[in-house]
Amino acid sequence: MIFLGLPLYSVIHGAFTTDGGVLTFQNFSTTFSSAADMSAFKNSLLIGLWTALLGAGLGTWLAAAVLAGNPGGLVQRVVSSASGVLAYFAGVPLAFAWIATLGSTGVATVLLQHIGINLYSGGFTIASLTGLALAYTYFQIPLMVILITPALEGLRPQWEEAAQSLGASKLSYMRHVAIPVLTPAFVGATLILFGNAFSAYATALALTGGTIAIVPTQINEALNGNVIANQDRVGLALGVEMIVVVAFVMIGYWMVQSRARRWLQ
């Protein structure tokens, strides 16, 4: 807690003071009036939202498909190991796999050119927001598989049998039992996915070399003074704004989590 708290305190303290140590809100108003910072925020929120929804949907589907299979089978082993790798480790290596696939000389790009589709003349680049979202989804789906699998395992077969013996069809079991029970866990996991994409930077750093306008890039640039010198504290203010967003996500998560516990586990 100390190691986590101390850096956070120093960010918050730095953001609210001037170089002389006087309390100020100047740093925050600078970020709010900067068009670049605001569009970075918009991009980060968008990418978090889209990849969270996409990852949550596909991840739940994949997890359900895996669970319906042979427990302890090869498919289950491969998917769970691969999920661990991609969700926790893969930031940088993943970015290079995508560059090799859809970069300007990437394999898929060249293949598509052979059949007459030129991605890059259509305005696509791997360093764009779409390219980044594509790469983020690559670790969002596995993270969703990891987060939602315990909830799916908590669905008791007895419930389905009970519903069937009361005359429910498969569809009405899903509608009246499975989906209501799973919703809180699903929403919670989606919120985590959002937070994960919102705060991720490793993939973006490797994929675009730190040129794409998302909030972590702006912080990095402000700290390193690439654009304008002495922007340290503006970077810290951006950091505090990120923490505020993440805090809302966490509050939401805690609220749905206590609901999720009512039936599952």
Place this chain on the structure above:
Amino acid sequence: MSATGGNLGLAARGLGAIEPAPDRKKRRASRRRRPRLWRVTIFVLAAIYFIGPQLAAFKFSLVLSSGKYGLGNYGQIVQNSALRDALFTSLEISAITAVVVVVLVLPTVVWIRLRAPKLTLLLEGITILPIVIPPVVLAAGLEQLEGHSPQWLVSLVFNHALTGLTPFYVILALPFSYRAIDTGVRAIDLRTLVDASRSLGSSSFSTLTRVILPNVQTAVLGAVFLTVALCLGEVVIANILLYVTFPVEIIQVGQETGPGVQVAVSILSLLFVFGLLFALSFLAGRKRGATSTRLI
């Protein structure tokens, strides 16, 4: 010595364990073994989306800077001394972090399960924090701290990647390890084990190392592998604080050698970590039947 501990553990588990799960799963499996359209669809989609880029990356890594095909890029990895040094730095950090994490987490999990089960919810909430707290913000804070620290602290802690990064990687790895070990501890009959061990006169320490540890070794191994994966993969903090670790060097190596080598290292490192976790899933499966293949 540890063998007796293990046997005691097994015996105690045999006495106290009521496990409905395997039966339930077997039934579910036999009922649903037929492949269905919705399952096949997602598997095909997932295969294309997840394996496609890896195949593309592999083909890309075979193209040499001269334009010919060959394994030259893989050869260059071994010869590149900067990359090797960075890898050793990262492995050192990983090893120390992994040991510290296990020493911290295992007793905590056991203590909470036995004495303070009400704290479980709180701790699970806390374990989510490092996933969502932006690493870039953490790095910014560290940079500030470094700037305001007295000189002796800078030269003691921040001047070397090993001392500068390890404490923070421990923090980042704690939650994942907590989840992994907690899953393992939940699967054993902890109270019976501890009571049995106490009644035979062992201290808390030897209960922990000789009875509990052998019973949850797969989960502990899982935590260790996840920690290693995390330490080998973390780039944002290391990059901002200007330490040259393995992933930082992967990014930098491209500027001298071209993207082929970068992609080759990426594939190898992915395969390495995948191999670790995949091997672990077999270990877990052998120990406890099909119930606890899920590690994470």
